[in-house]
Amino acid sequence: MYTISKPVTMALLLTLFPMFPIASASASTSASASAAPTEATVTIEKMTFHPNSLTIPTGTTVTWKNNENGATYHAIASDQPELFQSPDFFPGETWKFTFTQPGTYPYHCTPHANRMKGTIIVK
Numbered sequence: 001m002y003t004i005s006k007p008v009t010m011a012l013l014l015t016l017f018p019m020f021p022i023a024s025a026s027a028s029t030s031a032s033a034s035a036a037p038t039e040a041t042v043t044i045e046k047m048t049f050h051p052n053s054l055t056i057p058t059g060t061t062v063t064w065k066n067n068e069n070g071a072t073y074h075a076i077a078s079d080q081p082e083l084f085q086s087p088d089f090f091p092g093e094t095w096k097f098t099f100t101q102p103g104t105y106p107y108h109c110t111p112h113a114n115r116m117k118g119t120i121i122v123k
């Protein structure tokens, strides 16, 4: 009895056990492939972008949020012409842009170009 049931148990273990790593590996692969788009936020306070330099994965949507006190409006524009340009947005308002290509994207604030500069690094 033992000589028969033991090999059967071993065979069952060998058959079943490798399924767990395979199942978890395929689960994590599909999870990263179908992951929801990443979101990131740059806050604007006292004429400064926080963070000033932001590194994100490709496909991330960046939201710029105007957190100024008062009525100071800002507008986000890529240094490279015609890549992105927001309208003016006021305290409490936001503007979003999705980065679909890897690269380094320096940008500035249109009304305060001389003192408000930031960089988005897309990997």
Ligand SMILES: [Cu+2]
Residues within 6 Å of the ligand: 047, 073, 074, 075, 109, 110, 111, 112, 116
């Ligand atoms: Cu500004």
